Amino acid sequence: EAGVAQSPRYKIIEKRQSVAFWCNPISGHATLYWYQQILGQGPKLLIQFQNNGVVDDSQLPKDRFSAERLKGVDSTLKIQPAKLEDSAVYLCASSGPFRVSPLHFGNGTRLTVT
């Protein structure tokens, strides 16, 4: 089966600019996650969708980050305006329907804010 697709792979922007990341989960996976991974740390959950509804966005900095999953498939994560501390890898993951289903990750978008 095809894996989780993410684009772009790399993005460099200046602080205060905006940026958007795109994710296409594994076909049939209803649950989609966005994680942020800062260099040297493990991934940290930003937001979780079940179909097109938000399950958990408690760790999403809502003053600058937004995410949507309009048709319950693809998702977009946006940052506006970006700060230097947003430099990180943004990972998208999806999981299957079973209670023990593992998360499957894409290769992420590496964002550098200058």
Next chain:
Amino acid sequence: DAKTTQPPSMDCAEGRAANLPCNHSTISGNEYVYWYRQIHSQGPQYIIHGLKNNETNEMASLIITEDRKSSTLILPHATLRDTAVYYCIVRVPSEVNTGNQFYFGTGTSLTVIP
């Protein structure tokens, strides 16, 4: 917060078995153990998971002690491509896979030496 403890780094000779330990002394009866690895510039890759029985798949074996307070991931014949950060995670399966349950911590950096 992390419910697991892993050594920060390990080395293994190519062709030998790599045994990666994980301590989860506070694990509860319904929590599963999951292992992921992350190769440089890629997203985390699911390896294996288990509850109390030993598990084996094409990638690795998972050995869980009888008291379930620790586990070992075994890569039977390590190759240079196995050089990665390995994460051990414990979680309780739920009706909706909650992303926060997959707490990655900082993992073990495994280096396979030629």
